[in-house]
Amino acid sequence: MHKTLFALAAAAIVCGSACAQTVVSDAWVRATVAAQTTGGAYLSLRSPDAARVVKGASPLADSVEIHTMQMNGTVMSMREVAAIALPAGQPVSNFHLMLIGLKRPLKEGERVPLTLVVERQGGKRETVQVEVAVKPLTYQATPRH
Numbered sequence: 001m002h003k004t005l006f007a008l009a010a011a012a013i014v015c016g017s018a019c020a021q022t023v024v025s026d027a028w029v030r031a032t033v034a035a036q037t038t039g040g041a042y043l044s045l046r047s048p049d050a051a052r053v054v055k056g057a058s059p060l061a062d063s064v065e066i067h068t069m070q071m072n073g074t075v076m077s078m079r080e081v082a083a084i085a086l087p088a089g090q091p092v093s094n095f096h097l098m099l100i101g102l103k104r105p106l107k108e109g110e111r112v113p114l115t116l117v118v119e120r121q122g123g124k125r126e127t128v129q130v131e132v133a134v135k136p137l138t139y140q141a142t143p144r145h
């Protein structure tokens with residue numbers, strides 16, 4: 001991880017009853033231009049035990065999809081998936097959250113509230129709330145792999 005490049009944006013993580021917390025780091029959202037109705041949120045998640053991210057939501061978007069990215073030759077493509085697996089104790093960042101139907105443009109410097117639902121074994125769900133910093137349109141995270 002490039003700690004100097006990423007401002008940690010995990011502000012308020014709400015702890016569930018059992019307190020087995022999923023940790024959010026390196027979270028950012030790219031700023032959007034006026035006519036743009038979708039945005040991308042990028043983050044790294046680490047769960048203490050095996051879990052899955054099954055849902056995302058934001059008050060600034062009609063819906064939030066979980067997308068994975070893959071390279072086809074030189075073209076990056078993304079597709080929606082139902083869930084992202086979080087192996088126990090391992091940081092996972094090979095996905096992003098697509099904010100669909102933005103209610104307004106996202107401005108550099110503001111924070112976007114995001115809610116993630118993490119499901120553990122036995123179907124127990126943890127709600128993770130994070131305020132994600134908006135980065136400039138030109139921002140590129142350095143690949144972490």
Ligand SMILES: [Cu+2]
Binds near residue numbers: 040079096097098
């Ligand atoms: Cu996407």
